[in-house]
Amino acid sequence: MESIVSRVLDQMDLTILDLLQKNAQISNLELSKRVNLSAPAVHARIKRLEAEGYIKKHVAILNHEKLGFDLLCFVFMSTGLHQADRLHVLEETLESMTEVLECHCLTGEYDYLLKVACKDRKGLEIFIRKLNEMGISKIQTSLALRGIKDSTVLPLQG
Incomplete structure (x- = not known):
């Protein structure tokens, strides 16, 4: 390549x-x-x-609430994994999960932060069970009550 x-x-x-x-x-x-x-x-x-990679892709940003995704959640998780191959498999799995809108590898107390969209509490419960089945050692979930700012615009000008 x-x-x-x-x-x-x-x-x-x-x-x-x-x-x-x-x-x-x-x-x-x-x-x-x-x-x-x-x-x-x-x-x-x-x-x-x-x-050159400055433009990654062109997308339409959808209104998750109008489409029935009532829960926007932030999931902090720790893995306890240290082998590169197992972390790679975990990250590929997280990337393939449709509920996961964003996934970030972190420093500090938690290893990952996920931004997750679920239709309801049952959907969130099913998602958390999937994480537990993957051997995640610690999970903390916070629900977004309302959005204050939701932007994809970088401050390029001034």
Whole structure:
């Protein structure tokens, strides 16, 4: 697999990334007007930014509550695992679990933090049982009562 070396981003790249992260559906034509470049030049920059890994993917962010996922949970867990191959299997399993929206390896008291969406308490109970079957040594679950800020926008400009 060929490795692509990323170069330093210029202000135009940062502006394009900022506009795209706020509205991924913006057309190349509209984007070109906003950054004062031709549409083909904007398209070429976007393709380069994708190839260099600055743009991971384009997605629609769904409203979990409207779709019936009433519980948004944060699950802290410790594994007690120290073998790299077993940790790799655990991480692959967590990555494949549809309830897991995010998974982060941590420093400190817990090994992992999961952001989990469940339809209801029964769904959460089933999810926690799955974790217990995987040999997780310690689990602490916190339910989000309401969201204060939910953003995917990085502070690229100013």
